[in-house]
Amino acid sequence: MRILVVEDEVRLARALQRGLRVEGFAVDLAHDGEEGLFLAREGGYDAVILDIMLPKLSGYRICRALRAEHNWVPVLMLSAKDGEYDQADGLDIGADDYLTKPFSYVVLVAKLRALLRRTAPPRPSVLTAGDLSLDPAAHTVKRGDEEISLTPREFTLLELFMRHPDEVLSKTEILAHVWDAYYEGDPNVVEVYVGYLRRKIDVPYGRNALQTVRGAGYRLAADGG
Amino acid sequence: MRILVVEDEVRLARALQRGLRVEGFAVDLAHDGEEGLFLAREGGYDAVILDIMLPKLSGYRICRALRAEHNWVPVLMLSAKDGEYDQADGLDIGADDYLTKPFSYVVLVAKLRALLRRTAPPRPSVLTAGDLSLDPAAHTVKRGDEEISLTPREFTLLELFMRHPDEVLSKTEILAHVWDAYYEGDPNVVEVYVGYLRRKIDVPYGRNALQTVRGAGYRLAADGG
DNA sequence: AAGACCCCTCAGGGTGCGCTCAGGTGAGGC
DNA sequence: GCCTCACCTGAGCGCACCCTGAGGGGTCTT
Numbered sequence: 001m002r003i004l005v006v007e008d009e010v011r012l013a014r015a016l017q018r019g020l021r022v023e024g025f026a027v028d029l030a031h032d033g034e035e036g037l038f039l040a041r042e043g044g045y046d047a048v049i050l051d052i053m054l055p056k057l058s059g060y061r062i063c064r065a066l067r068a069e070h071n072w073v074p075v076l077m078l079s080a081k082d083g084e085y086d087q088a089d090g091l092d093i094g095a096d097d098y099l100t101k102p103f104s105y106v107v108l109v110a111k112l113r114a115l116l117r118r119t120a121p122p123r124p125s126v127l128t129a130g131d132l133s134l135d136p137a138a139h140t141v142k143r144g145d146e147e148i149s150l151t152p153r154e155f156t157l158l159e160l161f162m163r164h165p166d167e168v169l170s171k172t173e174i175l176a177h178v179w180d181a182y183y184e185g186d187p188n189v190v191e192v193y194v195g196y197l198r199r200k201i202d203v204p205y206g207r208n209a210l211q212t213v214r215g216a217g218y219r220l221a222a223d224g225g
Numbered sequence: 226m227r228i229l230v231v232e233d234e235v236r237l238a239r240a241l242q243r244g245l246r247v248e249g250f251a252v253d254l255a256h257d258g259e260e261g262l263f264l265a266r267e268g269g270y271d272a273v274i275l276d277i278m279l280p281k282l283s284g285y286r287i288c289r290a291l292r293a294e295h296n297w298v299p300v301l302m303l304s305a306k307d308g309e310y311d312q313a314d315g316l317d318i319g320a321d322d323y324l325t326k327p328f329s330y331v332v333l334v335a336k337l338r339a340l341l342r343r344t345a346p347p348r349p350s351v352l353t354a355g356d357l358s359l360d361p362a363a364h365t366v367k368r369g370d371e372e373i374s375l376t377p378r379e380f381t382l383l384e385l386f387m388r389h390p391d392e393v394l395s396k397t398e399i400l401a402h403v404w405d406a407y408y409e410g411d412p413n414v415v416e417v418y419v420g421y422l423r424r425k426i427d428v429p430y431g432r433n434a435l436q437t438v439r440g441a442g443y444r445l446a447a448d449g450g
Numbered sequence: 451a452a453g454a455c456c457c458c459t460c461a462g463g464g465t466g467c468g469c470t471c472a473g474g475t476g477a478g479g480c
Numbered sequence: 481g482c483c484t485c486a487c488c489t490g491a492g493c494g495c496a497c498c499c500t501g502a503g504g505g506g507t508c509t510t
Binding site: 378414439 | 455456457458459460466467
């Protein structure tokens with residue numbers, strides 16, 4: 001989760017950065033309004049924390065500019081004022097939530113999480129490799145337009161490969177992900193299931209989609225074979 | 226826009242109802258927690274305003290119950306307290322925003338509008354999958370023009386599927402939605418009720434509308450089978 | 451009181467699926 | 481060219497998943 005913090009008070013900005021990093025977020029800083037707007041436009045952040053009083057360009061105007069461009073990134077506003085009309089204004093220009101300085105760090109994190117949760121559910125999209133496609137939600141696999149029916153194990157295995165195209169996955173890693181972190185059975189199952197998959201997803205006369213890397217593991221060709 | 230107000234102080238509740246009606250909302254009132262949860266579950270509201278201190282069932286628990294059932298109706302919490310941890314708690318259990326009594330009416334309306342703006346995508350009133358159609362409001366199901374009569378359980382189950390066409394729903398998810406978030410009975414009920422539904426909604430010689438995905442759950446074909 | 455309807459449990463049976471095993475195959479090193 | 485070792489694969493077994501019919505308990509209607 002990437003967060004942009006636009007805040008000119010350096011000490012507060014740094015404190016937020018440290019704190020949010022501990023919570024597991026990736027945090028970028030902007031110290032004035034222009035830089036903030038530039039980054040918010042380009043950066044693909046999951047949320048923006050925006051001070052109102054900023055050099056060069058106020059938080060209000062950044063937010064309004066973003067919304068005018070149909071950029072709906074979640075925005076959490078910070079303000080030194082606490083008049084109710086400021087709050088109402090902030091929400092009306094398209095901010096998603098509002099926090100008054102001095103604020104509690106606990107509340108900030110809670111509001112941030114609430115924001116992210118609300119804007120979360122863009123369906124986990126379909127994974128593809130060449131004309132191979134896998135839809136985790138629908139639990140379907142297709143080669144081109146033709147649906148391929150897989151067993152749960154085969155499906156999980158293929159999903160793992162398609163999440164790491166062109167990457168060599170060792171049998172140990174595969175066992176840990178598809179079977180169990182503490183799986184103690186025969187590593188031969190991996191070979192067996194790779195075999196099953198090949199028979200179902202490979203196209204006649206094509207290259208193997210699932211390539212053996214002798215001594216290292218297996219790799220799914222990103223172009224699907 | 227339909228709003229549910231759950232508030233035990235009758236005078237405040239009435240004031241909100243009058244005020245919001247002037248703004249153009251349709252407002253229902255519930256005066257205790259049980260009634261509130263019941264209405265929130267059934268009513269198809271666009272937002273819920275929820276007091277925390279309530280007879281029978283607190284606002285906290287209502288909100289948590291709704292979220293556990295994957296009901297993401299926007300919730301605006303009202304509270305007499307103003308401790309920061311209460312606020313954090315409220316947001317963490319899934320409320321979308323929070324207001325401390327005594328609150329300004331202007332802020333309440335602003336927050337409510339912000340909530341509604343965020344949750345824009347209005348749901349279609351009739352759900353369809355191929356020539357299967359289900360009307361949540363009228364509580365009717367049709368295959369083509371022919372009406373199919375379902376029991377309440379069957380109806381709830383089919384509604385869940387039709388809200389997630391082409392998506393695999395696990396038995397656990399189904400139990401949590403259609404039965405109870407903390408249902409502890411035999412998962413076999415799901416199989417039984419899927420069976421009932423199939424006998425009623427499947428057309429002879431057609432594909433199954435409700436497909437079994439072995440080891441994963443069930444899926445409703447978006448084209449209705 | 452009887453019937454209708456609904457919800458749910460239970461047990462039996464079919465079978466798809468996971469896994470093992472053992473013999474076969476091919477790549478790479480010397 | 482041969483040996484070794486990693487990998488491949490066909491056969492088969494047992495289980496767990498799923499389906500279904502039967503039936504009991506509860507509630508509401510007649």
